[in-house]
Amino acid sequence: MMLLRAGSDSLALAVELFNRPVELARAHAVLLLLGHSFEMLLKAVIYQRRGRIRDRGEPYTYEFKKVINVCRSDLSVIDEDDVAILRAIQQDRNAAAHETVAMSEDMLWLHVRSAVTIYKRILHEQFEQDLAEAIPARAVPVSALPPTDALAVVATEMEELRGLLVPGTRRGDEARARIRPLLALDGSVTGREDPPAELEIDRAAAAIRAGRPWQSVFPGLAQLTISDTASPGSLEVTLRVARSGDGIPVRRARPEEAESALVYRTSDPFQEFNVRLSRFGEMLGLTQYQGYALTHYLNLKNDDRAYFVKRNARGNIIYQGLSARALHLAREALSDPAFDMEQVVEAYKHRNRTTAR
Secondary structure: OHHHHHHHHHHHHHHHHHOOOOOOOHHHHHHHHHHHHHHHHHHHHHHHHHOOOOOOOOOOOOOHHHHHHHHHHHOOOOOHHHHHHHHHHHHHHHHHHHOOOOOOHHHHHHHHHHHHHHHHHHHHHHHOOOHHHOOOHHHOOOOOOOOOOHHHHHHHHHHHHHHHOOOOOOOHHHHHHHHHHHHHHHHHHOOOOOOOOHHHHHHHHHHHHOOOOHHHHOOOHHHEEEEEOOOOOOOOEEEEEOOOOOOOOOOOOOHHHOOOOOOOOOOOHHHHOOEEHHHHHHHOOOOHHHHHHHHHHOOHHHOOOOEEEEEOOOOOEEEEEEOHHHHHHHHHHHOOOOOOHHHHHHHHHHHHHHHHO
């Protein structure tokens, strides 16, 4: 398949450029090629499963953001940890094409090494192909001193940013170019799909210059950890969102907090919560009523990362949508051997009868 070949070729070139000794345009070229490699790979997956990668009447195939959402929400090809990296790569690719972007060596290594790990797994699971056929093992991204602590990488990045933001140094543009990918990854960890806005970059720069703890500037990054996914001594690692809950709690800023919030990012809720409540059961291989019952059982309507409701001026509901997170939580519940759908449905019926009285 040409899509698959194009993806593997781009990944091979990204790895080659990562390993090159010359710094000229290195980071930009690596990020552009990483983005292209995953866009082609995920389009190949979708085409194999659905037979199309273009909406009827549209001149172009799906954009990168959409293929990530389809592979997560509809096809379950990638998990939430993968999505965090892929959305960051997507935004970094766009920044490399339309803005300026800069990364420390360790941060770039984390992105590339994580990308290779995710690509290798998808290629094997979906196409039964070994990445070694496209990229020799000797060419895998390496580092004389590979980072082992994601938080230490971010802390080092903060120290370097503070140096760039010292008054009188006139290196503000360079600092902004390094803040941009940090905010992209921070946002993707906390479930955002849209790129960092200029106002957000300004606020982050001001907070760093003022000496605020980096964990409060980038709360999503405080939840990251490096997980070993291969044999001891291997450099096969991936960047994953920690599930220990040790990171600073994060919530969306309310509209009235837009001016005071350090990070305020808006997105299109109809894209993020694109699974209609009425179709939730169908997406999980259940009936519509079972989908409603599962939504109630998992308390999804109280999770603002899983559920969105739109009301008209009278307060009547006109749209209810669920996100990829809701599908992930539902699939986790359904995979539990102790889960009993009949009990869930009966409890939902009882709740409805009680409420109606």
